[in-house]
Amino acid sequence: MALKKSDLYSSLWRSCDELRGGMDASQYKDYILTLLFVKYVTDKSKSDPNSLIDVPVGGSFDDMVSLKGDKEIGDRINKIIGKLAEANGLEKVIDLADFNDEEKLGKGKEMQDRLSKLVTIFADLDFRGSRAEGDDLLGDAYEYLMRHFATESGKSKGQFYTPAEVSRVLAKIVGIRADTRQDHTVYDPTCGSGSLLLKVVDEAPRGLTIYGQEKDNATWALAQMNMILHGYEDRDIRKGDTITSPQFTQGSRLQTFDFAVANPPFSTKSWRNGLENDYGRFDFGWPPEKNGDYAFLLHILKSLKSNGKAAVILPHGVLFRSHAEANIRKELLRRGYVKGIVGLPANLFYGTGIPACIIVLDKENAQARTGVFMIDASKGFIKDGNKNRLRSQDIHKIVDVFNKQIEIEHYSRMVPFHEIDDPKNDYNLNIPRYIDSSETEDIQDLHAHLHGGIPDRDLDALNGYWEAFPSLRATLFKPNRRGYSDLAVVVAEVHQAVLESDEFQKFAMDVRGRVDDWFAVHRPVLQALNPDTVPKDLIACIGDDLLARFKNTPLLDEYDVYEQLMTYWHGVMHDDVFLIMNDGWCEAAKPRKTIEDRERKLSETPDLVIGSGRSATKYKMDLIPPALIVARYLADDQTKADELHAAADKASRAVEEYIEEHTVEDGLLAEAMDSGKISKVLASTRLKVARHERTDLEEIKALQCLVKLYNEESVAKKVAKEAQAGLDLATLKRYGDLTEPEIKQLVLDDKWHATVTGRVASETESLTLALVSRIQQLGERYAMTVEDLVTDLAKLESLVAGHLADMGVA
Structure with missing residues (x-):
């Protein structure tokens, strides 16, 4: 059975559990990632004779497996890793974690057991089928661990990792195209664990030459391992502080690159410490002594070729802070270097909760640039634990809108320079100055509260619905007076009226038809899945096509539809595809x-x-879930089993209702209830005693009836259980009889197609619920006029006065 992504994740996180007690995440990540590295290169050396990593005798993961239960396991693992490091020039890269550290791993038997369990977990993983150039299972695993390590490390130690979703945005908007040459270079001056660089290279079909610099020694080692794990053995990742000791220089100048990406530490206060040579980076002005944001931005600008492009994550403050930073910002804008700005949601990053933005620099044709393209993407995210996270739809929308320079009201626009340098703005780039993304205020209409009726302006605001369903407004509303309307149906019936309208039903059918057409086009490709399939290319193709098919659909947001597919892909479909690729349809379908x-x-x-x-x-x-087998081949058996379960439930309810009816005070079974809950055993015992004593014939009859009901319940439950057991056995047998065409039909049509169709249909249902909710809100808001309220108040006052008079109160 192939190793699924979800299984891999659970295995890796269990390995973390083995270490979590002795150290925090910022420490135990080194142990986990080192073992992941050794396991991967060991597996790859078995399947790829041309692997650039040499796994020497005594330096493999298999050698670690043989140490399970060994009293000196910690020291011997260190030696195995040392041999692997020495054979590949990876000293001080993969051998930083000390597997013989008693303070972190425990002493004696505790260390022995902990490391033995850890090795066992990794031994069960098989990376021989993992391809860094195709479906990057290993990369996904590394990303998964880094995200969790960053989450657990907290603010102080979580900055080594840029969230993968943000990295994908930078990679896709930095300017790489399908024809970007292989000899082009990409540079990250604060590369952390290297994940951002890898996302960029992933966007270049022909590849790129990688350069990076990282200040922290342990994080630099992570980056080195990450590059090797992804097959980039020829990367150039150097150690040192980028501002004070830039490693990529050519004499007195900085080396320049075609592309640059970065997520520098925010607002560094000590950026000038040890600075001797500025390499001409600060010709546009020196950043504030206690805030290094512009120091990194200017370093990156200076490191670009004359047509170079960069995307940099910085705090929002760089857009509007005054004094020295304002002067630098003005110089950059006047020269046309700032191509665009993307405002991101707050709380995306692990080192800080403040909102950040992406500054896109582009030196190519900078002097001809006439404006800055801005996007306010601050509201597109999903909550993920204690952090926010960009969804697939948020990433796709940002990338589409930025790369195609699409203007969307309240979301994006091209801001001309004459507006930016206007005295009222004075080169302030704060996004809300140029894009109003605030929610429309829901205004109360005093005239409607006084005289009744729903304001037509509130109904006009729902114009998208009336354009999609032209006759629905006339069905739901009738004129009241000029500028106001009344509901033509009662509030409770609005939902049903919408669902039953011919136009809505036609709309729902059209949505389903688009999904059906989309799936029909891609079904042959899905049916032909094989070991050479590249899942990321597959989902990109079918996802983009689904999005395009809903681009001009009224009411529906194509990105919401796209998200439904992507959520299903990440949760279920990716694992399915991976199983089929590695095991084949028939083997993957076996229980x-x-x-x-x-x-x-x-x-x-x-x-x-x-x-x-x-x-x-x-x-x-x-x-293939059993429910799909049952639905297609054993529906009649399921119906019979359901009927028998319903009969058993009915029999159980009859028992409960009878007991409830006769155990009330003075009830026929009240005395029996004093002994506790009346179970079948208790009822039978009580019946024997009552018959023997012949004290109360009515109680005897009641107990006889209860015992009879209990017997009927037992028989009904037994029959239902036997029917279910028979159905389960038949289901298991049916798996063994499945042919490959039947398996494909079950997976492609009954599982994938049906699920995506249902998910997209839920978007249609959400639309109706939003419309119905708003109409009901308006109907209830203006249902009673002030005059009605005054009348009701007078009635209540009269009623209270009457009650007081009856009580003799004046």
């Missing part, structure tokens, strides 16, 4: 027994259980 391993804290939830008790056999169906 397998669940993994139960208490020692390794691993237990899978079964999809199907055959038998009961200790003899039960539990199965996992990775590709």
Whole structure:
């Protein structure tokens, strides 16, 4: 069975659990990533004889496996890693973590057990099928770990990682195109773990030459491992402080590059410490002594070739802060170097919760530039734990809008220089000055509150709906007086009226038809999945096509539709594709027994259980859920089983209702209830005693009836259980009879197509709910006039006065 992404993630995070007690995430990440590296290069050397990493005898992960239970396991792992490092010139890169550190890993047996379990978890992973140039399972795993390490490390130590979603945005808007030559260079002066550089290179079909610099020694080592894991052994990643000791120089000048990306530390206060040579970086002005944001931006600008391009993440303050920074900003704008600005949501980054922006620099044709393209993407995100995260739709929208320079009201516009240098703005680039993204205020209409009716201006604001459903407004509303309307249906019936309208039903059918047409086009490609398929290219192709098909659909946001597909892809479909690629359709569809391993804290939830008790056999169906088998081949059996379950539930309710009815005070079974809940055993025992004593014939009859109901319930439950067991057995057997065409039909049509169709349909349903909610809100808001309220108040006052008079109160 191929290693799925979700299985890999859970295995890696269990490995973290083994270390979490002895150290914090900023420390144990070095151990986990080192083992991940050794395991990967060991597996790759077995499947790729041309691997550039030499795995020497005594320096492989297999040598670590042989140490499980060894009393000197920590010291011997260090030696194995040392041999691997020495063979490849990776000293001080992969050998920084000390696996014999008693303070972190425990002493004696504790260290022995902990490291043995850790090695066992990694031994179960198989990276021989992982291809850095195709479906980057390993890269995904590395990214997953880095994100979690950054989350757990907190503000002080989480800056080594740029969220992958933000990295993708930078990579896609920095200016790389399909025809970008392989000899072009990309540079990150604050490269951290290297993830941002890798995302950029991933956008270049022909590849790029990688350069980077990182100040922190441990993080520099992470970057080196990350590059090797992704197959970029020829990268050039150097150590040192970029501002005070730039490593890429040519005499008294900085080396220049075609592209640059960076996520520098925000607002560094000590950036000048040790600065001796400015390399001409600050010709436009010196940044404030206690704020280094512009120092990094100017360094990057100076490191670009005459037609170079860069994308840099900086805090919003760089857009509007005054004094020295304002002067630098003015010089950059006057020369046309600033191509665009993207405002990002707050709380995306691990080192800080403040909102940041992306500054896009472009020296090519800078003098001809007439404006700055701005995007306010601050509201496009999803909550993810205690952080915010860009969704697939947010990334795609930012990239589309920026690269095509599309102006969208409240979201993006090209701001001309004459507006920026206007005295009222004075080169202040704060995005809200140029893009108003605030929500439209919901204004209360006093005239409507006084005289009734819903203001037509509130209905006009729903014009998108009336354009999509031209006759619906006339169905829902009728004229009241000039400028005001009344609901033509009661508030409670608005939803049904919308759903039953011919135009809405036609709209829903059109949406479904677009999904059907989209899937029909791509079905042959999905049906032909094989080991050479590149999943990231596959989802890019089908995702972009789905987005394009909904581009001009009224009401529906094409990016919301796209997100439905991408959420399903990341949650389910990617694993399915990976299984099929590696195992083939038939093998991937086979049921397998669940993994139960208490020692390794691993237990899978079964999809199907055959038998009961200790003899039960539990199965996992990775590709085809049992419900799909039942729905297509065993629907009649399922219907019968459902009927029997319903009958059993009915019998149980009859017992509960009878007990409830007769155990009230003075009820026929009240006395029996004093002994506790009346179970079947208690009722039978009580009946024997009552018959023997012959004290109360009515109680005897009631107990006889209850015992009868309990017996009927037992029979009904037994029959339902047997029917379900028979259905489960038939389902398991049906898996063994499936042909490859049947498997493809189940996966392609019943699973993927049906799920995406349902998800997109939910977007249509959300539209109706939003419309109905607004109409109901307006209907209820203006349902009663002030006159109605005064009348009601008078009635209540009269009623209260009457009650007071009856009580003799004047």
